[in-house]
Amino acid sequence: MPTAYITHPSCLLHEMGQGHPECPARIKAIEDQLIASGLLPLLQHHEAPSATPEQLERVHSAAYLDALWATRPAEGLAMLDPDTWMNPHTWDAALHAAGALVLATDLVMQGRAENAFCNVRPPGHHATRDRAMGFCFFNNLGVGVAHALEHHGLERVAVVDFDVHHGNGTEAIFRDDPRVLLCSCFQHPYYPYSGADTVSSHIIPAPLPAHTDGAGFRAAVSEKFLPALDSFKPQMIFFSAGFDAHREDQLASLNLVEADYAWITLEVMNIAAAHAKRRIVSTLEGGYALHALGRSAAAHVRALAGM
């Protein structure tokens, strides 16, 4: 069965100012590597729909959605925090980024694709129920997880977040929902300075000190995530796929390489094969060194596609 590839042209129109690392070229850097490696034609292509208000309100307050809508500038940029800005296209891009996760979830749940990768931006894992922050507006992955739980009726969904930053928004949204197992590794201490001290039966943090390399990363994943995933027996698994822990990425200080991303993808695919009918949905989070981002995402998609 194929791997679905979901994106939308609006993801190229959201911009947060000259020189901002979370830029449209990220989408193209990934696509270029998928073309160069011969993978792109083998994927099942879809254009992302817009998420509906009902789908968004499973993880965001109506008041936040209204406030974000009202902040939308007719021209120029509007600031939400010093890192996070809206241009006239941001709202539309964010709707499609969240909608990509809904479509991906539907495709995988309906057996139309084995797994799916959403090449979308803005990213989502820092967005909380009531707040945009850290380049994120809607918690795209959260919208997908909530859709799997509420629309498809799943009882156990796992999230594996390997972005270099702690996914504070995702944790805040699902903190009180034991149907969601959240496995999150991140550089610590580092932005957003949360997550390391969380104590919960269904939240598994793996804080990693600066300069951790692939061996340290794989040890943490093997010791903390894989046993927790195996005993949770998820019916579906979501990746928050940020590639900013790559050693070439200047935004943070971990030292992963492409092979580490392929490795965690394959390990989680083994869990999905054992418990989740192979259902995996992955979405882009961070990753700012464009060449490393493209190669790393291609390694991740290549693994998902079984190539």
Ligand SMILES: [Zn+2]
């Ligand atoms: Zn990040």
